[in-house]
Amino acid sequence: MxxxxxxxxxxxxxxxxxxxxxxxxxxxxxxxxxxxxxxxxxxxxxxxxxxxxxHPAPPPPPPKRASAAKTPAKAPADPGARRRALVGWGIFVALLAAIGAAGYFGRATAVRLWPPAALLYETVGLPVEPPGTGLQLQNVRSEQKTEDGKPVLVVDGQIVNVSEMARTVPPLRVTALGADRQPLKSWTVEPAPPQILPGEVATFRDVQPDAAGALAGVLEVMITFDGGH
Structure with missing residues (x-):
């Protein structure tokens, strides 16, 4: 009451x-x-x-006012951080461009190291030139002789750039043929220099030992540009 x-x-x-x-x-x-x-x-x-x-009941406490939520102050923009971000993006774009350029101009090397890559390049409309495109073999010779008392097969020659652009010189595939053109032995030779300008000439010379006498029956030597096969 x-x-x-x-x-x-x-x-x-x-x-x-x-x-x-x-x-x-x-x-x-x-x-x-x-x-x-x-x-x-x-x-x-x-x-x-x-x-x-x-005794009178104590008056109820006054309602508490909800304090306004403090909005955290924005940190001042750091110009150094933005500069570093721009530099990072620039480096990233440059790397992508470099990778793309390497993939485009190094198509021949990529296909030589991994032949299935030729199909990938053709799929994206970048056909790969066969190894040795724009290059020509000349003055090729082979000779069986004795050096230091051991039988050897000496193969030498030249590669000339007959195109109008710089060309990478691929390795050469040397195949020694016997009777009925049957392969007796096959190996690769690295010409020098690895790249030549229009009209320039690269040379090669290889001395193949024949300790087991396998090359004694060589009748012909076939030299081609090696495509990695």
Whole structure:
């Protein structure tokens, strides 16, 4: 139940059992006024010796205001970080360009090292020239002789660039043929220099030992540009 001080109008909330069925004399803790408080719906019965003092309930705490969320301040842009990022992207693009250029201009070398690459180049519209394109063999000779008391087969010759652009000189495949043009032995020779300009000449010379006598029956020597097969 709620009771109100008749003098200062201070209100109190208390249970019905605190007043009792007969009522009770109470004192206002705010102003000290005393009065007889009867239970609700009942007539007051005065008992002068019984005084109950009630204290007002403390007022509820004021509602807390929600503090505005602080937005973290933006860190100032670091010009050095942006510069480093631009430099990094520049290096990345340059690497991609270099890889692409190496794949384009080094097609012949790539195919020589890995022949299936020719199909990949043709698929993307970059056909690969056969090994030795623009080059021509000349003054090729072979001779069986003895050097330092041992039989050897000497093969030498020249490679001329008959095209209008610089050409890479691929290795040469030398095949010694016997009777009925049957291969007796095959090996590769590296000419020098590895690249020649239009009109320039590269030379090669190879001395193949014949300790087992396998080259004694050589009737012909076939030299081709090696395609890696």
């Amino acid at each position: 709620i009771i109100t001080c008749p003098a200062c109008a201070t209100r109190y909330t208390l249970a019905d059992s605190a007043v009792g069925p007969q009522g009770r004399k109470v004192r206002c803790a705010q102003c000290g006024h005393m009065w007889w408080q009867a239970p609700e719906e009942d007539e007051p019965v005065f008992h002068p010796d019984e005084v109950t003092e009630f």
